[in-house]
Amino acid sequence: MARPYRSVLYIPAANTRAMEKARTLPADAIIFDLEDAVAPAEKLHARELLARALLADYGGRARIVRINGLETEWGEADARAFARDADGVLIPKVSRGASLDRAAALIPTTPLWAMLETPEGMLKAAEIAAHPRLTGMVMGTNDLAKDLHARFRPDRAPLVAGLGLCLLAARAHGRIIVDGVYNAFQDQAGLRAECEQGRDMGFDGKTLIHPDQLDIANEVFAPSEAEIELARRQIAAFDQARAQGLGVAVLDGRIVENLHAETARATLAMAEAIARSAS
Numbered sequence: 001m002a003r004p005y006r007s008v009l010y011i012p013a014a015n016t017r018a019m020e021k022a023r024t025l026p027a028d029a030i031i032f033d034l035e036d037a038v039a040p041a042e043k044l045h046a047r048e049l050l051a052r053a054l055l056a057d058y059g060g061r062a063r064i065v066r067i068n069g070l071e072t073e074w075g076e077a078d079a080r081a082f083a084r085d086a087d088g089v090l091i092p093k094v095s096r097g098a099s100l101d102r103a104a105a106l107i108p109t110t111p112l113w114a115m116l117e118t119p120e121g122m123l124k125a126a127e128i129a130a131h132p133r134l135t136g137m138v139m140g141t142n143d144l145a146k147d148l149h150a151r152f153r154p155d156r157a158p159l160v161a162g163l164g165l166c167l168l169a170a171r172a173h174g175r176i177i178v179d180g181v182y183n184a185f186q187d188q189a190g191l192r193a194e195c196e197q198g199r200d201m202g203f204d205g206k207t208l209i210h211p212d213q214l215d216i217a218n219e220v221f222a223p224s225e226a227e228i229e230l231a232r233r234q235i236a237a238f239d240q241a242r243a244q245g246l247g248v249a250v251l252d253g254r255i256v257e258n259l260h261a262e263t264a265r266a267t268l269a270m271a272e273a274i275a276r277s278a279s
């Protein structure tokens with residue numbers, strides 16, 4: 001069944017106030033971060049705080065834990081601590097498919113997610129996406145820009161090749177894929193433009209760093225009323241054509257074929273999933 005990942009909010013696991021607040025925020029998913037948002041001196045404390053926080057009710061929000069890399073002194077214990085109590089475990093800086101094998105052994109049943117944020121990860125996106133235990137992919141555009149020596153630009157031109165490779169890989173293997181963060185969390189117009197770019201490329205949603213970014217991501221990544229109405233009309237027109245023994249319908253001067261009807265049905269399924277998650 002379709003599940004929305006329009007808005008995926010990072011929360012530093014050392015921040016108890018933010019973890020509590022997130023229980024009422026309109027996020028489709030939360031990433032509780034033990035990695036880059038937690039200082040080394042706080043790592044063990046953050047792990048304890050997060051274990052306690054996850055006992056609380058987060059409603060329908062997917063609870064994903066970003067652990068420290070398995071090559072670090074904290075990663076393996078993080079993995080063991082959250083192998084059962086999260087809805088997903090997110091492994092940072094995954095650069096090849098085999099990097100997920102160790103995580104898969106430590107975390108036998110909980111869905112695995114991978115951060116795609118290194119140049120090697122872009123080049124190996126297909127083998128990462130093909131890993132049988134993988135559920136979703138998250139773009140780490142800050143780390144990627146750093147490793148590429150790229151500059152931040154509104155059109156994200158330096159990152160587009162990597163974003164595209166990861167999208168191709170995710171779609172080829174049926175994985176969820178969520179775009180990277182927009183750092184200037186008070187710049188609503190810039191966030192909207194970047195969400196629209198990500199949506200148009202094909203991402204399921206955007207990772208976010210501040211509650212003020214939630215409404216824009218939820219709006220941009222949801223089907224609009226006009227899209228829902230068009231989808232209903234496309235399905236009706238196609239069904240009618242089929243009933244007449246035709247393979248193609250024409251609606252508003254455009255063809256509607258089976259593939260368009262499939263997209264229309266996916267649009268309606270997502271709209272229903274969003275409505276369910278809001279109720």
Ligand SMILES: CC(C)(COP(=O)(O)OP(=O)(O)OC[C@H]1O[C@@H](n2cnc3c(N)ncnc32)[C@H](O)[C@@H]1OP(=O)(O)O)[C@@H](O)C(=O)NCCC(=O)NCCSC(=O)C[C@H](O)C(=O)O
Nearest residue numbers: 010011012017018021033036037140141142143209210211
């Ligand atoms: C960016 C922030 C440090 C700003 O924090 P702050 O100054 O406290 O913000 P506000 O005063 O405006 O906060 C208002 C209220 O909202 C709550 N809050 C703030 N942020 C969050 C959040 N992320 N989730 C839930 N709630 C949040 C505050 O507690 C205030 O509540 P109240 O007391 O009721 O008024 C801060 O937003 C922050 O730390 N954001 C997350 C940063 C983070 O997680 N970074 C790591 C992930 S990004 C990354 O690593 C990407 C990737 O790997 C890559 O390579 O690109």
Ligand SMILES: [Mg+2]
Nearest residue numbers: 036117140143
């Ligand atoms: Mg990163």
